Amino acid sequence: MKKILVPTDFSVQAENALKVAAQLAKKHKCEIYLLHILEIPMRQVDPMSSYTSLPEAVYFMKLAHKQFEELRANSYLKNIKIHEHVEFQEIFKGVFHVCKKHDIDLVIMGSNGADGLREMLVGSNTEKVVRTSETPVMVIKNEHKTFKTKNFVFASDFKEESLGAFKKAMTFAEIFGSKIHLLMVNTPIDFMTTAEAEDRIQNFIKPFKLSNVSIHIYSDMTVERGIMNFCKSIDADLIGMSTHGRQGISHFFNGSISEDLANHAKRPVITFKI
Template identity: 60%
Template sequence: MKKLLVPTDFSKEAEKALKVAAQIAKKHNCEILLLHMLDLPIQQLNVGSAPSDLPEAMYFMKLAHKQFEEVLKYDFLDNITVTEMVDFHEVSKGILDTCEKHEVDLIIMGSHGADGLKELFIGSTAEKVVRTSNTPVLVVKNHHAHFEIKDFVFASDFKNDNKETYSQAVKLARLFNSKIHLLYVNTPSNFATTATSKVRIFDFIEGQDYENYTINIYNDETVEKGILNFSKIINADLIGISTHGRQGIAHFFNGSISEDLVNHANRPVITFKI
């Protein structure tokens, strides 16, 4: 892991994400790309005009750089390479373009409590990033004085198309020396026996040589409640799930699932795109 992207609007929530990024950067010698997007109505610009040439754009760029100057004074960023970036784009597109251009390894985003998380995952900029990003996205909700991932819940339906996301999860677990808790949630509407579920999980992880894991079959009313309740029981440091566009995120985040899992999860969530 070499590059971490932290989108910022200079809010307290963005600062929480930056603090987590700083801890990861110090431990693993990463560079932080601190990105602020100026989402200006580009379609209204005169043809041939660059956004940075407009007086309003120049004003907001100067304002952003002043805010960057204050951010870079934070003690927790000492001895870390931080590259400030200001760009003109629709925000989610700008984040994704930056990831591709700079070969970012991990996006770290903050969120606004329960209401903010609900907004984050239903129709907002961050929802678009989570749904479409090929780069793993770590959503941070709370302040973490010491960000560690000792117990990492990887929740899945353990279908073969998720195998690549498990490889990404294993890489993260190796980096943090984490124990992965493979979790399959049984629900009344989609029940499978313990024996069948275990065979499915063993087939899924075949070929991976990561041995620090547990296999867990958990029964609950819904998938999201099962993930929340199991994560609470083991006091997990991180919840990981797979997404593949609208289909993948619908499985976990639409409707009550987004409200129950993400809004009410008092712990970070990381998504891996299939």
């Protein structure tokens, strides 16, 4: 891992993500790419001119540069190589463009979701990036003065289509020095016996030489509650899961999330596109 992209609107939530990126950058000697999106209405653009010729664009470009300078002055970014980018398009398109152009290894984004894991990742700019990004995306909800990755839970149904996402998750677990906990949540709606679940997981991981890995089958009323309750039981530092592109992460969840689970969604989540 050498390059981390942090989209920013200069909010507290975006800075929480940047602080995590800074800790990882220092530990793994990475460069940070800061991305700010300026959404200029297309109707204001002369077809014969560029975005940067618009008075509004010039003003907001200068403002963004000033805000970048203020960010870079923070002590937590000292001795980190920082790149600045401004894009005139929707955030998920801007993220895709910068990731492709600069071969980004990880996107780290802030979120102010307050109603559990579903709201943290669905129905927002963060969800759009999670849904479309070919690059792994880590979602940070709160400030982490010390970002830990000791216990990394990879939640999956362990079907063949998730193999690619699992390979990426294992790569990051190795980079982070994490113990990875493979988690399958068993629910009344989609029930299988423990023996069947263990057999599926063992067949899934058979091609890999794994170390520092544990296997867990956890029963709960819904998948999301199972993930949250299991992560609480082991004090997980990071939750990993796969996404299905246009279906987004919401395909993974059914039912509502109660208020008590919302507090446990504060854990960072990293997603890998199938």
